[in-house]
Amino acid sequence: xxxxxxxxxxxxxxxxxxxxxxxxxxxxxxxxxxxxxxxxxxxxxxxxxxxxxxxxxxxxxxxxxxxxxxxxxxxxxxxxxxxxxxxxxxxxxxxxxxxxxxxxxxxxxxxxxxxxxxxxxxxxxxxxxxxxxxxxxxxxxxxxxxxxxxxxxxxxxxxxxxxxxxxxxxxxxxxxxxxxxxxxxxxxxxxxxxxxxxxxxxxxxxxxxxxxxxxxxxxxxxxxxxxxxxxxxxxxxxxxxxxxxxxxxxxxxxxxxxxxxxxxxxxxxxxxxxxxxxxxxxxxxxxxxxxxxxxxxxxxxxxxxxxxxxxxxxxxxxxxxxxxxxxxxxxxxxxxxxxxxxxxxxxxxxxxxxxxxxxxxxxxxxxxxxxxxxxxxxxxx
Numbered sequence: 001x002x003x004x005x006x007x008x009x010x011x012x013x014x015x016x017x018x019x020x021x022x023x024x025x026x027x028x029x030x031x032x033x034x035x036x037x038x039x040x041x042x043x044x045x046x047x048x049x050x051x052x053x054x055x056x057x058x059x060x061x062x063x064x065x066x067x068x069x070x071x072x073x074x075x076x077x078x079x080x081x082x083x084x085x086x087x088x089x090x091x092x093x094x095x096x097x098x099x100x101x102x103x104x105x106x107x108x109x110x111x112x113x114x115x116x117x118x119x120x121x122x123x124x125x126x127x128x129x130x131x132x133x134x135x136x137x138x139x140x141x142x143x144x145x146x147x148x149x150x151x152x153x154x155x156x157x158x159x160x161x162x163x164x165x166x167x168x169x170x171x172x173x174x175x176x177x178x179x180x181x182x183x184x185x186x187x188x189x190x191x192x193x194x195x196x197x198x199x200x201x202x203x204x205x206x207x208x209x210x211x212x213x214x215x216x217x218x219x220x221x222x223x224x225x226x227x228x229x230x231x232x233x234x235x236x237x238x239x240x241x242x243x244x245x246x247x248x249x250x251x252x253x254x255x256x257x258x259x260x261x262x263x264x265x266x267x268x269x270x271x272x273x274x275x276x277x278x279x280x281x282x283x284x285x286x287x288x289x290x291x292x293x294x295x296x297x298x299x300x301x302x303x304x305x306x307x308x309x310x311x312x313x314x315x316x317x318x319x320x321x322x323x324x325x326x327x328x329x330x331x332x333x334x335x336x337x338x339x340x341x342x343x344x345x346x347x348x349x350x351x352x353x354x355x356x357x358x359x360x361x362x363x364x365x366x367x368x369x370x371x372x373x374x375x376x377x378x379x380x381x
Contacts, residue, residue, distance in 0.1 A: 126303025161304030
């Protein structure tokens with residue numbers, strides 16, 4: 001076979017946006033389902049070797065590591081550049097990552113570090129700043145729109161995860177010059193069979209009749225609707241349930257939001273029905289998802305929801321807000337509710353807490369394979 005394509009993937013463990021980290025790891029898993037001759041050589045681009053070690057856990061056979069910040073020149077090289085700049089105004093020695101190091105960069109961004117890379121592939125997870133600008137400060141809105149303008153006026157491809165996201169893009173940007181690819185991502189789960197659910201229930205003080213919510217505590221994730229539903233159920237006398245929450249407990253755009261939620265829980269005296277675990281090991285999270293009564297996903301907005309993909313991968317029922325992207329994602333094992341009203345959510349909690357749920361089984365491996373094939377087709381194009 002010929003020389004493998006070198007794909008540079010930017011990977012950073014970011015607990016404030018764990019979904020972005022999972023996306024890249026899931027992509028590596030998906031590429032690993034390709035025929036061996038089609039698999040690219042992946043160069044992990046990160047400042048930390050620990051991020052490379054995280055990538056190695058995927059078992060991908062063709063991996064290497066490069067720190068994009070390690071391009072500093074020694075004194076002799078600096079002197080040479082200083083001399084040459086007198087005549088050419090350019091540096092003759094430039095150690096930044098270039099087209100010899102990698103053939104493609106993903107997810108690309110414009111900046112000095114990757115200025116010498118020609119083939120960039122962009123990714124915009126969602127256009128929340130278009131749909132909910134009130135959740136962003138003015139400078140972040142400016143930065144996002146500026147970055148987006150550069151992307152859509154370039155010749156480099158842009159990957160979106162849903163048709164819903166593409167519709168958002170078209171509403172406010174009529175002159176889209178870049179090629180746009182809609183590639184729904186799929187998740188790959190590590191083996192979590194050794195996790196014992198009874199041990200986890202004891203560890204985290206979880207009841208038998210529990211539901212689970214797996215979202216970071218950002219305002220658009222709509223946690224408050226669930227807490228209001230819990231309060232109303234309690235007031236009506238229904239108390240045979242518990243809702244477990246996982247995810248980072250802060251919203252950098254709304255720093256006081258998590259405290260508001262805690263204050264509401266305290267005032268409404270619903271502590272007994274709420275169990276906030278924070279960011280827990282992925283294997284434990286997946287085990288809790290599997291043995292829950294159902295997942296609850298109340299979000300007001302998503303680009304393509306990871307927790308919905310988790311539900312599909314495990315063939316788990318999910319109680320989910322009726323936003324367009326969720327309807328685009330789901331083919332079975334779901335119950336929709338109005339994301340502005342607690343009535344539907346309360347009825348579903350009561351119903352699913354007592355009635356056995358018969359789930360539709362399908363082969364999720366096809367989703368993973370399709371994710372890998374669609375991505376590699378962009379490189380081949």
